[in-house]
Amino acid sequence: MGNKDCLFCKIINKEIKSSIVYEDKDILAFKDIHPQAPVHILIIPKQHIEKISDLDEQKKDIVSNLILIANNLARDNKIDKQGYRLVFNCGPDAGQLVFHIHLHLLGGRKMAWPPG
Ligand code: AMP
Ligand code: ZN
Numbered sequence: 001m002g003n004k005d006c007l008f009c010k011i012i013n014k015e016i017k018s019s020i021v022y023e024d025k026d027i028l029a030f031k032d033i034h035p036q037a038p039v040h041i042l043i044i045p046k047q048h049i050e051k052i053s054d055l056d057e058q059k060k061d062i063v064s065n066l067i068l069i070a071n072n073l074a075r076d077n078k079i080d081k082q083g084y085r086l087v088f089n090c091g092p093d094a095g096q097l098v099f100h101i102h103l104h105l106l107g108g109r110k111m112a113w114p115p116g
Contacts, residue, residue: 003048008100012046021076026062027069029105038108039077039084043070050099052090066103079107087115 002009010016012028021041022029032040045062049055055063067086074080084107089096 006100009048037106039079041105043103049101052088070105085111
């Protein structure tokens with residue numbers, strides 16, 4: 001299933017180990033391997049979609065589902081009151097490194113703005 005050259009598809013298929021914090025039939029969430037904050041979780045659709053700009057009318061609900069899971073995980077990690085940041089990097093200028101849509105949930109420290 002998925003794209004055989006995609007790192008996150010391999011994580012979904014359990015070919016590569018990850019620290020999974022949530023899974024259902026459509027979504028997987030796991031800890032980022034290089035955390036940039038005390039809480040840093042990636043929430044991904046199981047469907048291989050390269051980037052957020054590839055979403056269309058038919059696939060738009062995927063993103064709202066990712067956000068609802070991120071909100072639940074923020075609550076589980078007790079960062080919901082203090083606040084957290086949700087980030088999609090899209091394309092080279094945004095620093096996207098893995099071309100399978102992923103939502104970053106970052107929290108547990110004060111964030112800077114503007115982002116670097
Ligand atoms: P982006 O720059 O938005 O494409 O983010 C890719 C993220 O994936 C980075 O924050 C990486 O630290 C993270 N990452 C890369 N490889 C792994 C892995 N094997 N397990 C968990 N997170 C990973
Ligand atoms: Zn993929």
